[in-house]
Amino acid sequence: MHATSAIRALPATLSSAPPASFSNVPKATLAPSASSADPLAPLGTTITYGRNQTIYFEGDEAEHCFRVRSGTVRLCKVTEDGRRQIAAFLTAGDLFGWVEEGEYRFSAEAVTDAKVEKFSRRRIDQATTADPAMGRRIMAVLSAQLACAHQHVVLLGRLTAYERVATFLLDLARRRRQPGRDDRNVELAMNRRDLADYLGLTVETVSRVMNGLKRKGLIFFSDPEDVQLKQSDALERMALAA
Amino acid sequence: MHATSAIRALPATLSSAPPASFSNVPKATLAPSASSADPLAPLGTTITYGRNQTIYFEGDEAEHCFRVRSGTVRLCKVTEDGRRQIAAFLTAGDLFGWVEEGEYRFSAEAVTDAKVEKFSRRRIDQATTADPAMGRRIMAVLSAQLACAHQHVVLLGRLTAYERVATFLLDLARRRRQPGRDDRNVELAMNRRDLADYLGLTVETVSRVMNGLKRKGLIFFSDPEDVQLKQSDALERMALAA
DNA sequence: CGCCAGATTGATACACATCAATTCTCGTGG
DNA sequence: CCACGAGAATTGATGTGTATCAATCTGGCG
Numbered sequence: 001m002h003a004t005s006a007i008r009a010l011p012a013t014l015s016s017a018p019p020a021s022f023s024n025v026p027k028a029t030l031a032p033s034a035s036s037a038d039p040l041a042p043l044g045t046t047i048t049y050g051r052n053q054t055i056y057f058e059g060d061e062a063e064h065c066f067r068v069r070s071g072t073v074r075l076c077k078v079t080e081d082g083r084r085q086i087a088a089f090l091t092a093g094d095l096f097g098w099v100e101e102g103e104y105r106f107s108a109e110a111v112t113d114a115k116v117e118k119f120s121r122r123r124i125d126q127a128t129t130a131d132p133a134m135g136r137r138i139m140a141v142l143s144a145q146l147a148c149a150h151q152h153v154v155l156l157g158r159l160t161a162y163e164r165v166a167t168f169l170l171d172l173a174r175r176r177r178q179p180g181r182d183d184r185n186v187e188l189a190m191n192r193r194d195l196a197d198y199l200g201l202t203v204e205t206v207s208r209v210m211n212g213l214k215r216k217g218l219i220f221f222s223d224p225e226d227v228q229l230k231q232s233d234a235l236e237r238m239a240l241a242a
Numbered sequence: 243m244h245a246t247s248a249i250r251a252l253p254a255t256l257s258s259a260p261p262a263s264f265s266n267v268p269k270a271t272l273a274p275s276a277s278s279a280d281p282l283a284p285l286g287t288t289i290t291y292g293r294n295q296t297i298y299f300e301g302d303e304a305e306h307c308f309r310v311r312s313g314t315v316r317l318c319k320v321t322e323d324g325r326r327q328i329a330a331f332l333t334a335g336d337l338f339g340w341v342e343e344g345e346y347r348f349s350a351e352a353v354t355d356a357k358v359e360k361f362s363r364r365r366i367d368q369a370t371t372a373d374p375a376m377g378r379r380i381m382a383v384l385s386a387q388l389a390c391a392h393q394h395v396v397l398l399g400r401l402t403a404y405e406r407v408a409t410f411l412l413d414l415a416r417r418r419r420q421p422g423r424d425d426r427n428v429e430l431a432m433n434r435r436d437l438a439d440y441l442g443l444t445v446e447t448v449s450r451v452m453n454g455l456k457r458k459g460l461i462f463f464s465d466p467e468d469v470q471l472k473q474s475d476a477l478e479r480m481a482l483a484a
Numbered sequence: 485c486g487c488c489a490g491a492t493t494g495a496t497a498c499a500c501a502t503c504a505a506t507t508c509t510c511g512t513g514g
Numbered sequence: 515c516c517a518c519g520a521g522a523a524t525t526g527a528t529g530t531g532t533a534t535c536a537a538t539c540t541g542g543c544g
Contacts, residue, residue, distance in 0.1 A: 077396050080482055085399040087392035098385040105389055128374055128381075135377030136370055142384040143340040147347055149391035150329035154319050156398035157327040157442030161500070192523065200399030202501060207524055224523065240322055403532070434491065444533060449492055466491065 039134045040067065043127055044117035049110035055097075058107045062099035064118050068092055071114025072189040075106040076197065086198040088149065089190065091175075095141050112189045156200045159239075164199045165209045166239040169219065173229055184232070188225045281376045282309065285369055286359035291352035297339075300349045304341035306360050310334055313356025314431040317348040318439065328440040330391065331432065333417075337383050354431045398442045401481075406441045407451045408481040411461065415471055426474070430467045 046069060049055055055066065058077060073090040087106055090096055096108055110116075128135040155164050169186060177183045188195070196206045210227075213219045218234050221227045229235060288311060291297055297308065300319055315332040329348055332338055338350055352358075370377040397406055411428060419425045430437070438448045452469075455461045460476050463469045471477060 075392065077392075079400065083400045085396040087395045098381075099389070100382050100385060106392060125378060128378055130374075132371040132374045132377055135374055135381065136367060139340075139370075139377065139381055139384060140342050142381060142388060143342060146384060146388045146391060147341070149388060149395065150317065150319075150348060152395050153329045153391060153398060154327040156395060157439075158321065158325045197399075203523080204502080204525085205500060207522095208500095211524070445491080446493085446534080447532060450532095453492070 039127070039131055039137070040117070040119070040124075043123050044119040046115055046117050049114050049116060051110060051113055053110045055108040055110065055116060056104050058105060059103050062097060062102060062104050062121075064120055065095065065097045065099070065124060066108070066119070067117045068094045068096070069115040069117055071116075072111040073114055073116065074109050074111050074190070074194060074198075076109065077106050084197045085200065086194060088145070088152070089194075089198065093141070094145065095138065098142065111194060161199075161201055161205050161209050162212070163239055164201065165206065165213065166218075166235045168195070168199060169227065169229060170232065170235055170239055173232070184229050186227045186229060188227060190225075192224065281369070281373055281379070282359070282361070282366075285365050286361040288357055288359050291356050291358060293352055293355055295352045297350040297352065297358060298346055300347060301345050304339060304344060304346050304363075306362055307337065307339045307341070307366060308350070308361070309359045310336045310338070311357040311359055313358075314353040315356055315358065316351050316353050316432070316436060316440075318351065319348050326439045327442065328436060330387070330394070331436075331440065335383070336387065337380065340384065353436060403441075403443055403447050403451050404454070405481055406443065407437075407448065407455065408460075408477045410437070410441060411469065411471060412474070412477055412481055415474070426471050428469045428471060430469060432467075434466065 044067070049071075055073065056064075068090050070092055073094075073096065074086045075088045075090065075096060076084055076086045078084045088094075088096075089111065097104060099105070124138075128138065155167055159167065172186045172188070173183050176186065190198075192203045192206050192210075196203045199206065201209075210219070210221070210224070213235075214221065216234075218229070218231045218238075219227050220230055286309070291313075297315065298306075310332050312334055315336075315338065316328045317330045317332065317338060318326055318328045320326045330336075330338075331353065339346060341347070366380075370380070397409055401409065414428045414430070415425050418428065432440075434445045434448050434452075438445045441448065443451075452461070452463070452466070455477075456463065458476075460471070460473045460480075461469050462472055
């Protein structure tokens with residue numbers, strides 16, 4: 001299994017990290033391409049989490065905030081009766097646990113092995129006072145994530161199962177688009193259950209749709225976590241809503 | 243009809259404005275209760291919009307950002323084939339149109355008559371450089387909105403129609419909770435169509451559920467936009483997921 | 485008074501969930 | 515090296531929550 005392969009070979013500094021977050025929303029990374037080094041980096045400590053390990057639980061006191069350095073993290077919530085919804089998949093550069101005060105409202109878990117930076121709220125506050133540019137960067141990341149979340153809302157509120165899956169696959173491909181990389185080939189960092197819980201569907205439906213798309217020749221896969229987009233244009237048409 | 247009544251009697255300054263945004267997520271207002279006056283206020287110009295007037299269209303160049311001063315604003319997106327999803331209802335203190343660069347991804351429209359402040363991106367940037375505390379406040383608002391959006395994702399991804407409506411009504415009531423106000427009585431700023439498009443349902447289903455709740459005695463209304471919560475506890479139980 | 489948009493109510497359709505087997509994959513130990 | 519077991523994915527049969535289609539009702543307004 002290719003647990004950690006989806007986001008592989010991450011640059012040591014985030015300055016050239018690919019845009020993360022899902023949806024076709026341009027992603028602000030904390031460290032801009034140009035000039036200044038990542039201003040947040042020296043403030044945190046990096047922790048490595050194994051696949052499916054919990055970073056924090058919903059309800060924990062929110063004393064720290066985090067940033068993904070490598071790998072994929074999910075934010076999720078489980079209802080009393082066991083229904084689970086994933087609110088976001090986060091990748092390199094994404095902030096999370098950015099709670100003003102009180103408790104985390106979602107759990108954060110490593111989808112793949114992941115390196116995560118941890119910051120104390122207090123130190124971040126101090127740092128933004130000292131360096132206003134950093135505050136603006138954080139604002140940029142947060143507003144990009146908000147835009148992603150709104151896209152996700154549209155997907156869940158109004159798209160059919162086929163549209164959801166097509167949109168997701170295209171987002172994933174778009175997110176990985178970089179010079180010199182084959183963006184026809186998408187490696188899913190997550191299994192069908194995660195996918196279902198992100199898309200607001202059941203595992204069975206996701207499986208049926210994926211295989212339906214395969215049968216129609218829009219995609220191909222033998223390994224369920226390694227998907228080739230054969231007809232992106234047809235997928236685009238299917239994902240009409242953006 | 244009580245178009246503008248849902249959020250009435252807004253204080254001139256936002257310093258004592260009620261927490262806005264939906265979901266039971268604590269709301270950071272831009273102007274904190276204590277000390278300093280609203281730092282953003284002098285930077286913007288206030289514009290009044292009539293009910294259903296568009297503030298900006300999805301696809302417009304994002305040169306300004308906004309803040310709600312009074313009334314309710316919706317962020318929404320319509321697909322080619324006419325499906326509409328409302329991503330958020332915004333009320334006093336909420337920021338919107340906070341796009342880094344490029345175009346707005348959602349349209350913003352006045353649900354009720356509304357006063358909105360308009361800021362140029364550039365001036366905001368300058369101001370945050372001058373006053374880092376302002377940057378932190380904006381971050382707080384954005385992260386609160388992100389939390390709201392994530393709640394909305396759970397609602398759309400995993401809740402039944404009854405659970406969605408119950409959750410919505412309770413959020414609305416919670417949002418209005420203030421000393422000296424009757425929080426059993428909820429005035430909806432929006433009609434059934436807006437409600438449906440926010441909750442990811444159809445008008446018919448919303449209507450059926452509202453009348454179902456009325457029949458069960460959990461709520462009461464004669465005017466469809468003025469709802470009394472008769473058994474908040476039962477509604478809470480129905481809205482299990484949070 | 486009669487129009488019209490919004491809300492409600494009813495009958496029916498369908499997309500997806502649910503329940504229930506298989507099949508596949510891979511790690512483990514004999 | 516292969517049998518075994520367990521979790522993941524797939525596939526099939528059936529059920530159901532909500533959408534869709536279609537009236538009807540209601541209240542405000544010209």
